[in-house]
Amino acid sequence: GDSVTQMEGPVTLSEEAFLTINCTYTATGYPSLFWYVQYPGEGLQLLLKATKADDKGSNKGFEATYRKETTSFHLEKGSVQVSDSAVYFCALGVSGSRLTFGEGTQLTVNP
């Protein structure tokens, strides 16, 4: 079945550090890939997406590239801010608009 594996957290960084959160997937067919972010006490917000191989999604300084050969969709940001502290979820969509999520990675950015 479809599944998403994220790097284990929590991740703690200093402000302006480089961020990478790894995400790999298993899916039949060719899924769309998403990163969602969840701030404390809130629902999920779409951060970025990619719908086919080699697509790069980007938003608010975050980027992720759909790598079919390595079945990966790693999230990166060049310089994190305290306000980026949240839980990040990698997800894939195959059937309709149904999503399969990873376990989430807690990011804490210290000033």
Added chain:
Amino acid sequence: DAGVTQSPTHLIKTRGQQVTLRCSPISGHKSVSWYQQVLGQGPQFIFQYYEKEERGRGNFPDRFSARQFPNYSSELNVNALLLGDSALYLCASSAVHEEGREQYFGPGTRLTVT
């Protein structure tokens, strides 16, 4: 424009009781999905409805049921509540029922079963 809205925000129920959660999608969106998020885990898919028909069901027992109304709002019902049903229940809407479409999530309903 208003986003996805859910009610109630919080709910406390006793084991064995029944609960109904409500969701209103973004105006113009015809697809509604429900997810269960247990503390510390990623959301798990429960149901998806499009144009008032069930289009997908996750691996949840028959105690869980849902429906979608003509105005595209939706209800999730859970019968015979168990302690393990305690979770954040998220509703998401999308414009159409097709792969690759982003979903927009509501703030969720926090259900506590005691």
